[in-house]
Amino acid sequence: MFGVDTSELLVVAVVALLFIGPKELPRVMMMIGRWIGQVRGYARHFTAGIENVIREAELEEMEKKWREENVRILAQYPADGDYPEPTPVMTSLPPSDDQPSLPLEAPAAPDDDPTPPDERPLP
Template identity: 55%
Template sequence: MFDVAPTELLLVAFVAIIVIGPKDLPKAMRFVGHWVGRARGVARQFRSGFDAMVREAELEEMEKRWKEENERIMREHPSPDPALPAPDTTEGSGDDPAGAGEGRTGGDGAGEEDGAPVMVEKPLVHPSEDDATPADKAAQ
């Protein structure tokens, strides 16, 4: 960015020692270092903000291209039956690859009106003899 040769740097250091003096030179160097650090921070912040704006613009452009390409593909390959709904292409739509949940009920015939499967809980543990009622013990 800045092209400062070592000889120019030595010349600036020599002039600084003569003008400021060796006694106040450390204080002046801290002051200059502080402001150089602030300038670098502002430049870094500006650069990161600019990079973020460029990334957002690129993402919007890519989304626009993807949308156009998707529309073109859908025009070229229409659904074979117009009465059928278009396939859901959203990610994580929860489609059942086996098709078991499509319009079917659970194994016991129970189901909701919309055709969504309903899980029926069944006991996982059989009652032990200690938990059995007297009628159960008589039946055994």
């Protein structure tokens, strides 16, 4: 974190203890913690604002591209143009006489054992 090693942090803590004193050290640390929290809050607010500006710029750019594409499409296919009617793909159902009726059940599998299935022993 910011290139601060454990030994350097220990030296800073000892110097703070010597200059501030053990009685005032907790209050000073709490004040420093609040300042750090406020600075982080300001930084978070600043980065969120920058991200919003970037997002809005990207949206404006996309809207510009969409408008240009819409103008191109409308120029290529004007609303009052004469377009042929599409031919229908299927006008009626296919005749049912051409297709054989499908069986409702699958045929039984071939079986070499002549005994009825009810009389066979369970596997």
